[in-house]
Amino acid sequence: xxxxxxxxADGTALAAQVFEPSAKPWAAVLLAPAMGVPASxxxxxxxxxxxxxxxxxxxxxxxxxxxxxxxxxxxxxGDLDDWLQDQDAALQALAKHCPGLPLVVIGHSLxxxxxxxxxxxxxxxxxxxxxxxxxxxxxxxxxxxxxARLFLYLVGPLAMALAGYFPGKRLGxxxxxxxxxMKQWQRWCRTPGYLLAAEQRHAHYKAAxxxxxxxxxxxxxxxxxxxxxxxxxxxxNPRHFxxxxxxxxxxxxxxxxxxxxxxxxHWPRLLHHLKELTT
Numbered sequence: 123x124x125x126x127x128x129x130x131a132d133g134t135a136l137a138a139q140v141f142e143p144s145a146k147p148w149a150a151v152l153l154a155p156a157m158g159v160p161a162s163x164x165x166x167x168x169x170x171x172x173x174x175x176x177x178x179x180x181x182x183x184x185x186x187x188x189x190x191x192x193x194x195x196x197x198x199x200g201d202l203d204d205w206l207q208d209q210d211a212a213l214q215a216l217a218k219h220c221p222g223l224p225l226v227v228i229g230h231s232l233x234x235x236x237x238x239x240x241x242x243x244x245x246x247x248x249x250x251x252x253x254x255x256x257x258x259x260x261x262x263x264x265x266x267x268x269x270a271r272l273f274l275y276l277v278g279p280l281a282m283a284l285a286g287y288f289p290g291k292r293l294g295x296x297x298x299x300x301x302x303x304m305k306q307w308q309r310w311c312r313t314p315g316y317l318l319a320a321e322q323r324h325a326h327y328k329a330a331x332x333x334x335x336x337x338x339x340x341x342x343x344x345x346x347x348x349x350x351x352x353x354x355x356x357x358x359n360p361r362h363f364x365x366x367x368x369x370x371x372x373x374x375x376x377x378x379x380x381x382x383x384x385x386x387x388h389w390p391r392l393l394h395h396l397k398e399l400t401t
């Protein structure tokens with residue numbers, strides 16, 4: 123793993139890491155994180171993927187993980203449109219680092235949702251989305267909806283008003299997130315159609331020609347199947363939708379697929395789809 127310094131389109135510094143295989147790589151992957159999840163969470167998967175001959179770049183959105191650079195989040199600027207530019211900067215850096223290789227985004231939740239709107243999306247050979255779904259309350263698992271509404275309309279706004287950012291670590295919800303990013307995401311979650319309607323991104327999605335593979339998690343505690351299907355089918359080239367089933371007694375959940383305990387069971391499935399997208 124080698125550290126890589128990036129700058130977004132507006133000059134904001136970002137932290138990234140490149141995982142190089144021992145031999146010449148056959149593909150290059152951008153690991154795009156979920157809301158509130160630091161790049162370090164994906165390190166075991168990134169290392170494993172590099173051992174399969176893939177060059178991998180992981181990064182933190184501004185205000186997240188190593189891209190905080192030790193700063194507090196009170197007064198920290200940036201929203202999801204800025205995060206979109208951050209992800210695009212990471213994609214451009216990967217393309218520069220790995221010229222001639224097919225580029226694929228493996229996006230987790232929000233990281234997958236942003237891919238179709240990337241300014242440099244024409245560079246992509248494909249998107250492998252994990253838990254690519256709608257966060258609109260009506261598209262959530264029914265038993266999770268009351269908790270989500272409490273977060274959207276009471277806990278979240280109150281916590282942000284008091285802290286000046288979203289103090290997710292203290293609340294045990296998602297993680298610490300800059301104020302602008304969380305406010306925008308909450309607006310998406312209150313809007314039927316999620317970001318497609320909230321940001322009028324239907325056209326962006328339909329114009330994205332790269333093939334999309336979407337992996338849903340059968341035991342996802344948040345995202346319901348209808349919302350995941352909707353986001354998958356909104357793309358211009360939806361290729362394959364699959365639901366991963368946990369083994370008896372196994373737990374995957376919304377964020378669990380990238381944990382090392384799934385190295386032998388589910389990670390090879392991701393590699394299989396990556397090979398499909400790059401051949």
